[in-house]
Amino acid sequence: MIQLTFLEIAYLIASLTFIIGLKMLSHPDSARKGNLVAAAGMLLAIVVTLTLYQDFDSSKLLNYGLIFGGLVVGSVIGTIMAKRVQMTAMPQMVSFFNGMGGACAALIAIIEFQHHQHSTVTGFDGELLVMLLGLLIGSVSFSGSLIAYGKLEGKIKDKVLPFNQVINMSMLLAIIVLIVYQMVAGSSPLVFYGILVIALVYGVLFVMPIGGADMPVVISLLNSFTGMAAAFGGFLYGNKAMLTGGILVGSAGTILTILMCNAMNRSLTNVLLGAFGGGATGA
Amino acid sequence: MESILQFIGENMEMVYFLILAILLGVEVISNVPAILHTPLMSGANAIHGVVVVGAIIVMLQASPDNYLALGVGFLAVIVGTLNVIGGFVVTDRMLEMFKKKPKKS
Numbered sequence: 001m002i003q004l005t006f007l008e009i010a011y012l013i014a015s016l017t018f019i020i021g022l023k024m025l026s027h028p029d030s031a032r033k034g035n036l037v038a039a040a041g042m043l044l045a046i047v048v049t050l051t052l053y054q055d056f057d058s059s060k061l062l063n064y065g066l067i068f069g070g071l072v073v074g075s076v077i078g079t080i081m082a083k084r085v086q087m088t089a090m091p092q093m094v095s096f097f098n099g100m101g102g103a104c105a106a107l108i109a110i111i112e113f114q115h116h117q118h119s120t121v122t123g124f125d126g127e128l129l130v131m132l133l134g135l136l137i138g139s140v141s142f143s144g145s146l147i148a149y150g151k152l153e154g155k156i157k158d159k160v161l162p163f164n165q166v167i168n169m170s171m172l173l174a175i176i177v178l179i180v181y182q183m184v185a186g187s188s189p190l191v192f193y194g195i196l197v198i199a200l201v202y203g204v205l206f207v208m209p210i211g212g213a214d215m216p217v218v219i220s221l222l223n224s225f226t227g228m229a230a231a232f233g234g235f236l237y238g239n240k241a242m243l244t245g246g247i248l249v250g251s252a253g254t255i256l257t258i259l260m261c262n263a264m265n266r267s268l269t270n271v272l273l274g275a276f277g278g279g280a281t282g283a
Numbered sequence: 284m285e286s287i288l289q290f291i292g293e294n295m296e297m298v299y300f301l302i303l304a305i306l307l308g309v310e311v312i313s314n315v316p317a318i319l320h321t322p323l324m325s326g327a328n329a330i331h332g333v334v335v336v337g338a339i340i341v342m343l344q345a346s347p348d349n350y351l352a353l354g355v356g357f358l359a360v361i362v363g364t365l366n367v368i369g370g371f372v373v374t375d376r377m378l379e380m381f382k383k384k385p386k387k388s
Contacts, residue, residue: 018330019307019311022311022326022327023311025323025327028319031381034326035326035374038326038329038371039329039371042330042367042371045333045336046336046339046367050339053340062343063345063347063353066356067339067360070342070359073361074361077361078369083376087380090325094324094325094328094373097328098328098366100362100366101332101366105334107338107355107356108334108337108341108359110355111341111352111355112341114352223327224327226328227327227331229334230331230332230333235301240300242333245330248311248330249328251306251307251309252311253327256312256315256320256323
């Protein structure tokens, strides 16, 4: 029990550093320190999860080798990429890392869905809904961010399909119908992976028609999406650090997106060409 | 309907938490100068990398013979770490650039 209390306190401290870090990041004088404060909180959250986290039903915790392997591989690649990138190429780098976060949230949802299949829940299945939303938002953010990355790198040209907005809207509708169906009829792997595929395609078509100059706004929007996806993951595990970090980025990111539009004297719907605006309401 | 209410009731603490954190996020950021928009976006990007904690929890719970969960989880840890490390390093580099400029002029 004591271990769990320590874990909770550490998550509390990590949550605080995220809030303070974000606050400091919004002032020119303290911005750099704010980044370090948030990074320290992140390190704390990861270390205590590795050392203090305990399973509910047993204390068997495994796979340390693979986890450390993953952490090392990710750190090395991440550092090299971030250090090597040209200053002018920063926005697409942010987009790329954002997409990785979205992928992480979607992958978590996929694994949890595998576990979830064995459980028998009657009535409203809140956990399944949280999983589905995490999967949906995470994968839209992943594919959308990679397209934004490719566009800014100049590898992908602007391309507008005929009736692009109509296609996007019907895909969104299809996703909503599938989620409702899954909620009513119970979990089925086919529908689950169907949602995954449509969400990935939707992310691509969502970003595709948007012009290169508007890309930072889109990246900021996708950034807030990933925040929400992370928050759904936090909800799933009752993990307060993930919840705070995720929601904070989700809401702050949405406001930042609007601020960026205002700075360009345009509205968000204008930038997205009538694609759905106000991402926060999607939660 | 009843079961939906029950779910909300069971998670009331979380729902409070969610709403307060949303308002906090809006509040924290409301006075940011335009020059800091991109670094702030990048910093926020690094912060949602906290999702890697979820990936670690998944891996800690996965049984060693569940190869699907192990493989997908391993990938999740890698991409999550990429998000965290890359995000913070990129933000730091951006802000470093901001600091040097006013000194030179």
